[in-house]
Amino acid sequence: MQKHLRLSDLQGYDRFTRANILNSLSGFKSASLIGTVNKNGQANLAIFSNLVHIGADPALVGFINRPLDAAPHTLSNIQETGSYTINHITADIFPQAHQSSAKYPADISEFDATGLTASYREGTLAPFLAESLVQYSLELKQIIPIELNGTFFVIGAIQEIFYPSDIQEEDGFLALEKAGSLCSLGNSAYYETKRLGKLAYAKP
């Protein structure tokens, strides 16, 4: 049976139910852990799922950061240092990745709190996640405040990329399922994927 919700129905739900409906409605997302550090060297790790590819030349990725009172640390660290890393999540670490969404104080490193490992590389201020097989670093390009609801659209340019060489296909494509990269749905559910097909460039 088909269910039909109107805007007025949505407004009748409590905020948790409404958030669960709307967070899942928009579909599977590339849940990733963002690593940052503040100017005093305090590391931070947080899970973000609302991530988009903006373009390949320049190589731009964007993500939605919630309002500052809900999620202050990642954004302020990125503003302070201009540097962040994005790290894929695998089946081995998804419970720890999820735990990074808890509201720890600013002086707690989520790496320590969740038992994950920060890995620093020459040339990148922000820490990578050692447990992650697919990692990339970014340099902040633009923060666009979204006035409609107090969120931020954060745009960065890709600097360095790390991945297992055997997941790459001839055309450059990274078969992330071979690295075990997961996707997420809503705030809470994690999924592995199975490829149905890879299709040629479509022409009329």
Add this chain to the structure above:
Amino acid sequence: MQKHLRLSDLQGYDRFTRANILNSLSGFKSASLIGTVNKNGQANLAIFSNLVHIGADPALVGFINRPLDAAPHTLSNIQETGSYTINHITADIFPQAHQSSAKYPADISEFDATGLTASYREGTLAPFLAESLVQYSLELKQIIPIELNGTFFVIGAIQEIFYPSDIQEEDGFLALEKAGSLCSLGNSAYYETKRLGKLAYAKP
């Protein structure tokens, strides 16, 4: 073996290889078909994968529209009418969904060209996709031009939602895998999903 690409390596690839690497690097996406209509009633259907949940109250969804010369019709229709629909893709229709990315002239409906079915509902100007089990309509709220590369971040407010009632869990969450909603990777690959776990709200 781990592969390491620097920005300078990326710039050495031809544009297709670079696009394939970068489109897949950012992870699995919620490939969806966006339905629109222009002021003369000409329908359009196009696949978009860079889609984010921006917030639940108000209920906002954003997507990245490529530069106007590459992808003009969906954006101009949304500007003309303020109305669009987002429709999930299932295994039955993913080849047709992919075919909608071909560059058809403005006077060709991708519904007709791909053999998919437009479905009009009272109160929504834009067509829904009849074959899609999870559908929602939006009203345009804001178009943010991204000057870094000529793309657009298009933000809409959700108006009406349709989904099979048996996919909804007690907390509101929509188990999209039960509706067969797919995700995509890069420009070309389509995936089904298998849930590993759904975790409780994380606390420190």
